[in-house]
Amino acid sequence: MKSAQEGAAALYHSQPKGRSSLLRNIAKSYDLYLMLLLPIAWYLIFHYGPLYGLQIAFKNFNPAKGILGSPWEGFGHFERFFDSYYFWRLLWNTVSINLFSLIIAFPIPIMLALLVNEIRSKSFSKWLQNITYIPHFISVVVIVGILNVFLSPNGPINMLIEAFGGTSIRFLETAGWFKTIFISSNIWQNMGWQSIIYIAALSGVNPQLYEAAKMDGASRLRRIWHVSLPGIASVVVILLILDVGHFMNVGFEKILLMQNNLNLESSDVISTFVYTTGILKGEYSYTAAIGLFNSVINLILLLMVNRFARKTSETSLW
Amino acid sequence: MSKQMAIKKTSDERIFDAVVYAIAAVIIIIVLYPLLFIVSASFSDPAKVLNGEVWLLPKGVSLDAYTNILHNDKIWVGYRNTIIYTVVGTVINIIMTILAAYPLSRPDLPGRGAIMVLITLTMFLSGGLIPTYLLVKELGMVNTMWALIVPGAIATYNLIVMRTYFQSSIPWELQEAAHMDGCSNWRLLFSIILPLSKPILAVMLLFYAVGHWNSFFPALIYIRDEALHPLQLVLREILMISQSAAIEGGSVGLEDQILLSESIKFAVIIVSTLPVLIMYPFVQRHFVKGVMIGSIKG
Numbered sequence: 001m002k003s004a005q006e007g008a009a010a011l012y013h014s015q016p017k018g019r020s021s022l023l024r025n026i027a028k029s030y031d032l033y034l035m036l037l038l039p040i041a042w043y044l045i046f047h048y049g050p051l052y053g054l055q056i057a058f059k060n061f062n063p064a065k066g067i068l069g070s071p072w073e074g075f076g077h078f079e080r081f082f083d084s085y086y087f088w089r090l091l092w093n094t095v096s097i098n099l100f101s102l103i104i105a106f107p108i109p110i111m112l113a114l115l116v117n118e119i120r121s122k123s124f125s126k127w128l129q130n131i132t133y134i135p136h137f138i139s140v141v142v143i144v145g146i147l148n149v150f151l152s153p154n155g156p157i158n159m160l161i162e163a164f165g166g167t168s169i170r171f172l173e174t175a176g177w178f179k180t181i182f183i184s185s186n187i188w189q190n191m192g193w194q195s196i197i198y199i200a201a202l203s204g205v206n207p208q209l210y211e212a213a214k215m216d217g218a219s220r221l222r223r224i225w226h227v228s229l230p231g232i233a234s235v236v237v238i239l240l241i242l243d244v245g246h247f248m249n250v251g252f253e254k255i256l257l258m259q260n261n262l263n264l265e266s267s268d269v270i271s272t273f274v275y276t277t278g279i280l281k282g283e284y285s286y287t288a289a290i291g292l293f294n295s296v297i298n299l300i301l302l303l304m305v306n307r308f309a310r311k312t313s314e315t316s317l318w
Numbered sequence: 319m320s321k322q323m324a325i326k327k328t329s330d331e332r333i334f335d336a337v338v339y340a341i342a343a344v345i346i347i348i349v350l351y352p353l354l355f356i357v358s359a360s361f362s363d364p365a366k367v368l369n370g371e372v373w374l375l376p377k378g379v380s381l382d383a384y385t386n387i388l389h390n391d392k393i394w395v396g397y398r399n400t401i402i403y404t405v406v407g408t409v410i411n412i413i414m415t416i417l418a419a420y421p422l423s424r425p426d427l428p429g430r431g432a433i434m435v436l437i438t439l440t441m442f443l444s445g446g447l448i449p450t451y452l453l454v455k456e457l458g459m460v461n462t463m464w465a466l467i468v469p470g471a472i473a474t475y476n477l478i479v480m481r482t483y484f485q486s487s488i489p490w491e492l493q494e495a496a497h498m499d500g501c502s503n504w505r506l507l508f509s510i511i512l513p514l515s516k517p518i519l520a521v522m523l524l525f526y527a528v529g530h531w532n533s534f535f536p537a538l539i540y541i542r543d544e545a546l547h548p549l550q551l552v553l554r555e556i557l558m559i560s561q562s563a564a565i566e567g568g569s570v571g572l573e574d575q576i577l578l579s580e581s582i583k584f585a586v587i588i589v590s591t592l593p594v595l596i597m598y599p600f601v602q603r604h605f606v607k608g609v610m611i612g613s614i615k616g
Contacts (some may be wrong), residue, residue, distance in 0.1 A: 022428060025426065025428050026428050026429075029421075029424070029426070029427050029428065029503075031502060031503045031504060032420075032421035032424060032427055032503055033421070035417045035418075035420060035421045035503070035504075035507075036417065036418060036421045036422070036433065038414065038417055039414055039417050039418035039472060040418075040433065040436075042414065042468075042471055042472060043436065043437060043440060043472075045453075046450075046453070046468070046469050046471070047440040047444065047445075048440075049445070049449075049453050050444065050445020050446065050449035050450045050453055051443060051444070051445045051449070052445075052449075053445055053449030053450075053452055053453055054445045054446065054449050056448075056449065056452075061452075067452075112345070115338060115341055115342060115345075118334075118338045119338060119339070119342060120335070124339075124342070127346075128342050128345065128346060130602060131346055131349055131350060132345065132346075132349050133598075133602070134349070134353070134595070134598070135349060135353075137528055137532075137591075137594045137595065137598060138532075138591055138594075139531070139532030139533075139534070139550055139553075139590070139591070140532065140534065141532075141534050141550045141553045141554045141557065141558075142553065142557070142587050142590065142591055144557070144558065145553065145557030145558065145583065145587060146352055146356065146587065148557065148558065149356075149359075149583060149584070150352060150355075154368055154369065154370045155370070156355060156370070156373070158370075159370040188348065188349065188352075192349070219330065219334075220331065220334050221334070245441070245442060253534070253535045256535075257554070257558065271447070274446070274447055274448065275447065275539075278447065278448045278451075279447070279448070279451060279539050284448050284452060287447075287448050288446065288448040288449060291446030291447055291448055291449075292446065294446070295443070295444065295446055299442065299443070302442060
């Protein structure tokens with residue numbers, strides 16, 4: 001501390017005024033910068049390092065020559081990807097899984113929060129919340145394991161179908177079922193956890209608004225519609241934008257675990273393709289290009305949604 | 319007239335309440351049933367589970383599955399590895415996150431805006447899987463536990479949550495007063511800030527620890543050596559490989575093997591998930607605070 005003060009004093013005398021107070025401030029905070037040293041170095045290496053390494057998407061990466069030494073390729077990898085027979089399949093699966101998730105799974109935590117808000121018994125509502133949070137803490141591996149058990153030919157679901165006279169369905173080995181299973185199990189796992197934020201926002205709605213609506217003879221459904229929903233609208237918009245922010249990457253690990261040769265038709269997405277072709281088969285440059293394509297699409301979507309939200313609702317990330 | 323309206327209103331209210339509670343009950347059943355089924359199946363006779371005889375309560379109670387696990391070395395190796403990765407990883411996570419969050423919570427830090435932009439940008443821009451993989455490889459971390467810990471040392475979202483907590487829950491005047499008394503920034507952090515931040519530290523501890531406990535993908539790509547496999551990779555083998563063997567094989571010799579692996583599936587799920595669920599009640603009451611703070615725009 002003492003040396004910092006001395007340093008600051010020295011700076012004060014040697015620098016012209018105006019800038020000197022800023023420099024003094026910097027010198028005074030030297031130990032704060034010391035704290036930041038490790039984290040900033042980490043961010044530069046592990047976040048900006050890969051961004052730098054992304055140039056291999058335009059090169060023919062050769063591990064022996066390194067990133068800089070590898071020869072340039074231009075847009076060759078992108079062209080190869082766009083011309084490949086699996087391009088449209090990968091794009092459609094990636095977009096549709098995430099779009100269906102957004103349409104079907106996104107509103108459910110909001111509805112759950114509205115439901116929790118309508119429960120008058122405090123202890124029951126706490127129970128409901130704490131129970132619905134539990135699945136969030138279960139690992140993807142276990143979730144997919146549970147799916148395997150439940151949807152297997154002799155699992156409870158098929159037993160139920162047979163009990164009602166139906167024929168058992170091979171859910172996990174049928175491409176047509178993949179997206180439904182993926183999205184509904186996501187809802188089961190995450191609805192409670194994602195509702196927390198809406199529940200917290202709802203608790204911040206001014207109770208007088210409810211009273212006033214009641215006085216005006218609004219039914220409880222109308223009060224939900226006209227008081228609760230507008231009260232959380234800005235939180236909804238922010239979370240929607242954030243969701244779009246990783247639109248193209250959602251659930252990658254789970255998809256990978258649920259994938260098998262029989263459902264590949266609808267489970268093959270860009271990120272799993274990057275893993276199998278890039279890491280397992282070693283086509284680094286090609287898959288880095290595909291990953292870059294994925295990120296660019298995602299960034300464009302994010303910018304568009306943010307802009308749209310700013311114009312229509314005056315709520316946006318920036 | 320008005321009395322009639324009042325009666326109508328209260329009966330409407332009652333119906334509404336009934337519907338609310340009915341939906342809530344259905345949700346609780348949907349969430350809990352699979353979990354209860356797993357618990358019951360783990361204590362049941364495996365043959366009865368395979369025949370679909372178990373619905374809710376255990377049938378032919380047996381602890382065979384659990385004793386089988388006791389003799390499975392792979393699971394214990396995975397368990398030990400995961401405990402090591404979780405403890406070391408979480409300690410590093412917490413230290414790194416505090417080191418970044420505290421200075422950035424200080425309004426008097428020159429350049430703080432620029433550093434925040436540098437950090438926040440990484441939430442939306444990333445090099446992606448392949449360049450990250452090549453970097454970790456280049457750094458010589460492949461096949462060591464550091465590949466699982468260092469690349470994920472800070473979760474930016476958690477960093478922002480913690481920074482917002484420091485900023486909004488600890489009065490700035492308190493820090494200024496401490497400064498007047500000649501308290502250094504390090505001492506300030508350790509003797510004032512951190513003791514006042516226990517709730518957020520508890521939540522972060524849970525988030526990071528659960529993340530490590532449940533993580534499987536980094537290990538899948540970085541860890542070749544089976545002796546270093548974390549629990550989730552072992553689990554994946556037990557829960558999924560036998561599944562695909564059942565799809566592709568179906569030969570007679572496999573049947574015993576399948577029955578054996580089927581029998582421990584449920585118990586393995588319980589044994590691997592229990593530590594997380596035990597931790598849960600202790601931190602649960604801080605969730606709302608932790609999640610809510612992160613949502614504050616800034």
